[in-house]
Each structure stands twice: as C-alpha cells, then as structure tokens.
Amino acid sequence: xxxxxxxxxxxxxxxxxxxxxxxxxxxxxxxxxxxxxxxxxxxxxxxxxxxxxxxxxxxxxxxxxxxxxxxxxxxxxxxxxxxxxxxxxxxxxxxxxxxxxxxxxxxxxxxxxxxxxxxxxxxxxxxxxxxxxxxxxxxxxxxxxxxxxxxxxxxxxxxxxxxxxxxxxxxxxxxxxxxxxxxxxxxxxxxxxxxxxxxxxxxxxxxxxxxxxxxxxxxxxxxxxxxxxxxxxxxxxxxxxxxxxxxxxxxxxxxxxxxxxxxxxxxxxxxxxxxxxxxxxxxxxxxxxxxxxx
Amino acid sequence: xxxxxxxxxxxxxxxxxxxxxxxxxxxxxxxxxxxxxxxxxxxxxxxxxxxxxxxxxxxxxxxxxxxxxxxxxxxxxxxxxxxxxxxxxxxxxxxxxxxxxxxxxxxxxxxxxxxxxxxxxxxxxxxxxxxxxxxxxxxxxxxxxxxxxxxxxxxxxxxxxxxxxxxxxxxxxxxxxxxxxxxxxxxxxxxxxxxxxxxxxxxxxxxxxxxxxxxxxxxxxxxxxxx
Numbered sequence: 001x002x003x004x005x006x007x008x009x010x011x012x013x014x015x016x017x018x019x020x021x022x023x024x025x026x027x028x029x030x031x032x033x034x035x036x037x038x039x040x041x042x043x044x045x046x047x048x049x050x051x052x053x054x055x056x057x058x059x060x061x062x063x064x065x066x067x068x069x070x071x072x073x074x075x076x077x078x079x080x081x082x083x084x085x086x087x088x089x090x091x092x093x094x095x096x097x098x099x100x101x102x103x104x105x106x107x108x109x110x111x112x113x114x115x116x117x118x119x120x121x122x123x124x125x126x127x128x129x130x131x132x133x134x135x136x137x138x139x140x141x142x143x144x145x146x147x148x149x150x151x152x153x154x155x156x157x158x159x160x161x162x163x164x165x166x167x168x169x170x171x172x173x174x175x176x177x178x179x180x181x182x183x184x185x186x187x188x189x190x191x192x193x194x195x196x197x198x199x200x201x202x203x204x205x206x207x208x209x210x211x212x213x214x215x216x217x218x219x220x221x222x223x224x225x226x227x228x229x230x231x232x233x234x235x236x237x238x239x240x241x242x243x244x245x246x247x248x249x250x251x252x253x254x255x256x257x258x259x260x261x262x263x264x265x266x267x268x269x270x271x272x273x274x275x276x277x278x279x280x281x282x283x284x285x286x287x288x289x290x291x292x293x294x
Numbered sequence: 295x296x297x298x299x300x301x302x303x304x305x306x307x308x309x310x311x312x313x314x315x316x317x318x319x320x321x322x323x324x325x326x327x328x329x330x331x332x333x334x335x336x337x338x339x340x341x342x343x344x345x346x347x348x349x350x351x352x353x354x355x356x357x358x359x360x361x362x363x364x365x366x367x368x369x370x371x372x373x374x375x376x377x378x379x380x381x382x383x384x385x386x387x388x389x390x391x392x393x394x395x396x397x398x399x400x401x402x403x404x405x406x407x408x409x410x411x412x413x414x415x416x417x418x419x420x421x422x423x424x425x426x427x428x429x430x431x432x433x434x435x436x437x438x439x440x441x442x443x444x445x446x447x448x449x450x451x452x453x454x455x456x457x458x459x460x461x462x463x464x465x466x467x468x469x470x471x472x473x474x475x476x477x478x479x480x481x482x483x484x485x486x487x488x489x490x491x492x493x494x495x496x497x498x499x500x501x502x503x504x505x506x507x508x509x510x511x512x513x514x515x516x517x518x519x520x521x
Contacts, residue, residue: 248410248428251372251390267350267371268331281350281369283390283409286429 002159002172003029003145004252006233006263008240008292014259014274019136023128025262025269026143030124032265033145036158037127038119040168040235041141045113049094049165051087052117053106054155060106061085071100082130083155084109084118107156112166114139114237119158139294142235142263144170150178151196161199163192164206166237171198172250172265173229181226201226205234219243219289233263234291241291248286255279261292300335301328309337316341316362331371336364339381356383359400375402378419391428394421397438403492410447413440416457422492432459433469441488443496451504459504460485462496468504475505 144159339362350368369387397419410428426444435457445463452469
C-alpha cells in the first residue's frame, strides 16, 4: 500500500494555495503510507536550473554557496529547507555543478527550471512541516506517502523519483521486471541511483521521452514494457499524467472542476478541495493514459 | 430524524449507534452527514434500519449488511456492500472495485458505473448497475443476478458458476467458461422484477443473458497431458 496525490491547477488564482492544498491531501493519505513522504512542486520557471539537493548532515551545507562560487565562478543562491537546499544554477554550469555537488557528498534529488523535490523518512505531517510545504506555491505538484515493500525505508527510497530535468514520478504498486529493465536501461546508458523499482519506472519514462516520445507515448509504453502493479502519476514542466496497469488493483480516483484536476488514491484526500461537491469525480480506467498540459 | 455528523463523531461511535438502532423495531431513519470518503461507514448493520449517507464514502461502505437499507447520495469506494446478507444498498454515484463482492443476498443498486471486479464471487446477491461495469466482473460468481444496463468490460463471468448475468450493452469479452445463453420467460420475469426494484428504466427484452458453460466443473481427462 502507498498513497499518491496530485494536483494540477487550471487557474492562476489558486497558485499561492497549491502547497497548502497538496499538504492536506498528503496528510490524509498517512495511513496508506507512514514510512516516508515526498512532494514535487512546480513553481515559477526560474532563470536557470533549480537543483534540489539533500544531506543527512547539516554541516554539508556550511560554506556551500561560497564553495560553489569558487568552483563555478558565479554566485549561486542557496535556500536551505531542513535537510534539503534549493540552488539556482545557470544552465551552462549544470554539468560542473553536478560534479561539484557530488564531490561534496550531496545527493541531487532533482533538477529543473520549475520543479523542486522534497522527501524524507517520517510521517507525512512531520515531513510537510519540516519543509514548509504549505507555504509553497506553484502550478502543479505530486506527492506520495510510502509503505515500503520493494526497498528500504530511506530518504533515497522515498518518492517522487526524478530521472530527468523537470520530470518526476510517484507510484503505488510494485514492479516485477525492474531488475531486467534496469539492465536494459543501463545498456542504453541510463543509470539509476537506487535499488528501488519505482526509480526504474521513472527512468524508463525519461528515457522514452529523451528518445523523442511524448509524455503520452511514454506512459503508453509502460503498459507494454513494465510488468507488475502500478498506478503512476508523473509530473513534467508543463503537465501531469496518470496511468494504471491493466489489472488496476491499486486504487485511484480523479476529480476535475474548472479550477483544477486532482488525483488521489482515495476520495478522502479530496474532501477539503474547493468545489469538490460539484466536481466531476471518476475512477481512471485501467490501461488508459490520462494527461493534462498547460 | 437523528443525524450523525462524521466531522464531529468518530466512525466507531457512528457504527455502534447504527448497529444498536438496527437491533430495535422502532428505530427512526438515520442521516449521516460529512462522510468525507470515510471507510467502513454503516458496516455490519444487523437488522431493519434506514440510513442515508449524504456524500461519498471510502472502502467497505455497508459491508456485511443484513436487513438494513443504506442509501449513499454520492459515490462509494472499493468493496461497497461486500458480503451483504440481505437488505438494500443504493449508490447514487459510481462504485469502485469489487462492489458487492461475495454477497449472499439482498439488492445492491449502483446508479452510476461500477469499476472492475463487480460482483466477484457473488453468492446470491442481486446487483443492478445503471451504467457500465469494469473488467473481471462476476469472476467465480456462484449465485444471484448481475444486471448491467450499460456495457461490460473484459473477461465478464470468468470461471462462472451458477450466477445469472444480464447485460444490455456490449460485452468487451467473455471470461473462461462464460457463454451467452437463451433468454427464457422465467429470466425475463426475474429481470423485470429486478429492474423495477432498482428503479431502472429499461425493458427486459433489451438484455442478453450470460451464464456458465459448466465445462470447468469437472476435470477433463483429455487435458491431462497439458499439466
């Protein structure tokens, strides 16, 4: 069991409330996944790339901005959020920044013009409070509460997984061919950082998009190439998508109004959304790709 | 009319109140407000009682129902009316997976769509779905009637025993050992009665009947070398 939530705003007026709405949805899904929680939030596109980095050791962030300025030759704004930090890196310095950050032992959770990722071990309400998720605005976001089955309860094993710029994935279920797919992806030069099955799903989708597939085509591909149980919710810079495996054991419900499209593992997570009483609420069909783009 | 507000009263207290009332002959109808997708609302009612849920429910609403009437004025999550023994459960909206699973008796009416595995292993319950049903519905269904005014998904009635399946719309595919069968007068009679009870605006003649070919009941010696 795990809990997934997603929210895609159609109107800008709600943008300042995105984090608040997503946090309520996430906390409601606590009893589906109390081990760890995470959220990917798409805010205003930055002039450069937002790196979300993580370290269990707070000292790792001491002097980080100065060290990066020395190495990269430009000023890198650093915003600390508990065990994470968001850095704004000029696009042309991306490769050098990755090298410098990894050399300092920092984990790169995600990179993107719009996306920031925050995830940690612990109850969703505690994780949300540590990162101040409620205060975050944006256009869309996805979140996950994890009850671990396929790999250890660690920060890196928490969702969402990001395997390309501005792309991320949350998953309820378990993949049975992830080791085989991990090897196939490695042959193509696509490498994962963990033993986690979901990361392989994310890497598969990213590799298909890198090869020229649209998000819709990449999600269609999961139905053919991935084996196991899955309800996937993906985020990209401009949209979000949903797909369920053909057996569709893992629960899913969606709601749409003029203001938003919402996804959750259970209807409970929608209870506080504005206008939910008159929203169109439905269960996404098995083996059917849904996606929204702005 | 007594009202239980689930934003004020814990689920356990709600169900204990309803279960207590269902044991008495003079109980007034109950309204439940603010269900907010809660699990196991109005479960285990063991006697006559009318309960109206003003909103949508989560997992296992009206499970194990006996003699009570539960009306959900919204949609229901997975496992609604699971293992119902008797009584009536009406869902105004959609129902998620395995609605009416293993039900022994009573009537479950879903006015919207039901998703996958509707009526799985049903054992005597009658289920009427005004909309469509999803894949693997009536899997291993043993007894009772499943009536669908809309379409049925893949593998309808796989490994079916003696439940009767009536579908007005299309069937995407039939499961193993499920076949279309002749609609005889007694079937039209059963169907007319169920459609009336379920407030469904459809004519029995518009439906097709599906049932078990009964070929899986016994081991076929000619298949021995396939194992």
